Amino acid sequence: MNKPELLVTPTSIHDILPLIEAGADALLVGEQRFGLRLAGEFSREDIKKTVEIAHEHGKKVYVAMNALFHNDKVPELPQYLQFLTSVGVDAVTFGDPAVLLAAREAAPNMKLHWSTETTGTNWYTCNYWGRKGAKRAVLAREINLDAILEIKENAEVEIEVQVHGMLNMFQSKRTLLGNYFLYQGKDMEIEKRTQENQLFLHDKERGTKYPIFEDENGTHIMSPNDMCVIDELRELIEAEVDSLKIDGILHRPEYILEVTKAYRQAIDVCCDDPDAYEDLKSELLEKIEELQPENRPLDTGFFFKETVY
Structure with a gap:
């Protein structure tokens, strides 16, 4: 059974090494000028240092370029992509076709992850963007587990799914x-x-x-609850979903670190011994429940039913 990538969003450059040691396989960073709803602000120098640290430990770094771009920012895209290429960033996430078109000319070897947060709801759309040049599709948070599994079965690209953290409502x-x-x-x-x-x-x-x-x-505007499916990972792993994301937006570094450790353990145990995971998963869920702020209850998002906000 292939292990999925564990993707985590750090809040600062100081989080990088601890998160790697906690078990993160990849890190999503960026700056708000180009990326939406990041856990922390990363300058160009921060991104460069993040890549150096991550690559030294055999991990990957992705940069968010999923903002909604107006005309004034479009001329900045080629230069930013060239910078990301020069420092060895492994991929960028995008939603606006302007990024894809800029990458074709300024960074043709850059790996692209298509991410709109709302419209990744079927495998036809995922494959459409795959044929345009994307190597991964980030699925919408508002679809259920059955839809995720069906998309993965028919997708021609890698599939990324959020498994923990806040959901954007508006x-x-x-x-x-x-x-x-x-x-x-x-x-x-x-x-x-x-x-x-x-x-x-x-x-x-x-x-x-x-x-x-x-x-x-x-x-x-973000969801009132944090989604958490640490006790529901088996079907995702058995379907070989490529990447499982922990979104750390509006959470403290200490919280993100402990959640990363818990998901690392869950993924490793599930891949090595699924029956042992079934025995362990309730304990892991209890650990995360203990970490939760009092005003942030846990739910399973849209995995099994429609979440009503």
Whole structure:
């Protein structure tokens, strides 16, 4: 049984080595000028250092270029792709065809991962982008396990699936909160993903809080729960899904590190002895439940039923 890649999103350059030692096979980094909803901001120098550390340990580095690009940023894409190639980045994630077209000319050997977060819902679409040049499709978070398995069975490209972390519910290119406060005649300092100064939308009827933040790419509203399928990995692994992603956005480095350790153990045990995994998985789930912030309950996302926000 082939082991899937364990893909993790670090918050800073200081996370790289600990996450590798915890069992991460690949790291997804980037800067908000080109990437959406990153766990941390990585400058060009940070990306270069990340690649050096990761490659020294036989791990991979992917860079997010999945932002929604307007005309003013399109001329920057070739140069950025050339830089990523020069420092040895293993792949970039993209959703905008502008990245694909720029890569054909500026970085023809760069591996491309197609990722729109919402439209990767069938294997025809995955294969369409594969024939355009993508080597991997990142599936939408809103499809169930049966659909994931069917897509993997028919896909001509690698398949990546999120297995842990927040889900994005809404994005607007507009700074909705900032505009609202400005309308009221108030100043609001927009903090980029700070743990100490988060903003929430509070649904009193359901007793839930939706994390919300603004950055260069606009306004983002996240799910009130963290998805966690550490006890439901067997079918994904047996179907040979290529990459399992832990999304660390709005979580502390210590949390991401411990979750990575747990998933590393789950994947290794499941691949080596599936029956032993069945005996272990409840214990691993309990470990993660102990790590959860009080206001972040766990669920299985859309894996088995429609999640209602």
